[in-house]
Amino acid sequence: MALAHKGLESSSIVEGVGFSEKHKLAFSNQELVPVIKDDDMIISDSWDIAVYIEKSYESSTSLFGANNDFNQVKFISSWVDSQLHPLIARCVVRDILDVISPSEHEYFRKSREKRFGRSLEDVVADRKDTRILLKQTLYPIRKALEIGPFLGGDNPNFSDYAIFGAFMWARVTSSFQLLESSDPIYNWRERMLSLYDGLAKKAPSVDI
Amino acid sequence: MALAHKGLESSSIVEGVGFSEKHKLAFSNQELVPVIKDDDMIISDSWDIAVYIEKSYESSTSLFGANNDFNQVKFISSWVDSQLHPLIARCVVRDILDVISPSEHEYFRKSREKRFGRSLEDVVADRKDTRILLKQTLYPIRKALEIGPFLGGDNPNFSDYAIFGAFMWARVTSSFQLLESSDPIYNWRERMLSLYDGLAKKAPSVDI
Incomplete structure (x- = not known):
């Protein structure tokens, strides 16, 4: 989504990385x-990638707003990592199996059950109880969307992309309904699914 | 803090409003x-006041960033209302007594005990356990402060003012230490306490 936002073309150099295929990422040393590769530059981590493409391609629309508002975007993406993602995980993690x-079931189950x-x-x-907590936790998004789309x-x-990434992760792994259709976040x-000619819709999703 | 940010002078028309003195706010119909009064305009609620003074006094430094980034600021101030404020309340609410x-103890105790x-x-x-949860919940602030002050x-x-408001509420009511001095949020x-010639430091605080 961030690449599409910047109008950058990408070609995939690695076609999906299973949990047992981490050797495919050896070139990135993590x-x-x-991970993205841009000429000789190799960058991993969503945030670092976003900052890299922003600073490398300044002429196209900023990913951080006209004022390059890194701090507030970092707050929101860190909120996604620490408060939204764990709640969504508690809804969908079993379905990922x-x-x-x-062949990857054993690794996935062992590593995630250790974590939880x-x-x-x-x-x-x-x-279903987690979903009630999720709805409460999403309150700041709902309030922000009262002001603009x-x-x-x-x-x-x-x-938007950081929050959407958490929802996309759920969409491609589970048919569990995280949001009520009456929730403004649903719309x-x-x-978000419709942006860039429905780019995100093209990702394979679990049939609902 | 928002008025000082905009370089606006204020004179208090109401000298402190106790829980039993809500009649002093009758002029605001809530x-x-x-509450602020600016010529004939009467505005209540922190957010609405901030938006009002921003739009009425556009020539001074924006409260919402150069790009007038209302949505993200609304996300953060709503996060304060829904996630930060309740945790701080669980640390300081008894000390408010x-x-x-x-003469207001009975009202305060009854209304708050009903709420909790x-x-x-x-x-x-x-x-002390709540404070551990608070520390985890503050993670997005800590990450944002890695980028700038x-x-x-x-x-x-x-x-900043919305988050600081929650901490100031604790400062003027309780001596309970919410933050470790090693936490970047402490600095x-x-x-924030030093801004505008130490404006916030001048508020009466509980001796620590």
Whole structure:
């Protein structure tokens, strides 16, 4: 989404990285996606990538607003990492088993159950309650959307993409409904799905 | 802080409003502080006041950044209302009894105990645990401050004032230490206290 925002073309050099295929990322000297390669530059981590493409391609629309408002966007993306992502994980983590290769089930289950301290089935057992907590936690997004269609204002910025990334992760791994259709955030998510000729809609999603 | 940011002078028309003195706010047709009166305009609610003075006094430094970034600031101030303020309340609410008039104890205790569903003493009994949760919840502020000295960047904006307001509320009511001095947010709070010739330091605080 950030590349599309900047009007940059990308060609994928790695076609999907399974949990057992971290060797595919060896060129980046670390083990996590996303990674981009731009000529000789290799950058990983969503935030670092966003800052890199912003500073390298200044002439196109800023990812951080006209005022290059890095601090507030960093607040919001860190809120996503620390408060939104864990709640969504508690709703969808079990379903991820159904969309990854069976050969990776054992790794995924072991590593995630260690992180949560209980079985994946136990984590999601009360996900209808988790969803109520999620709805409360999303309150600041709802208030921001009372003012304009995107966190960035009239147009999306990296704050929108950071939040949307968490919802996209759920969309491609689970059919569990995180949002009620009456929630203004539901419509915002629809707007995000429609951006750039429906770019995000093209990602394979779990049938709903 | 918002008035000082805009370089506006203010004179207090109401000298402190106790819980039993809501009649002093009758002119505003509602019962909560803050309220401002600017010629014939009467505006209540921190957010509405900030938007009003921003739009009425456009020539001075913007409260919402050079790009008038209302949406992201609204996200952050709503996060303060919904996630930060309740946690600080769970640390300081009992101490408020010690700084208000004895004649208002009954009203305060009854109304707040109804809200929390338990005695004020019970609410703060585990406040050392609440403080650990507070520290985790403050993570997005800490990350934003890695980039620059204020949420607003090189200078504070209304996001800083909204967060600072929650800390000031604690400062004037309780001696409970919310932050470790090693926390970068502690130094940010010191910077906020020093702004505008130490304006906020002049507010009466509980001796520590």
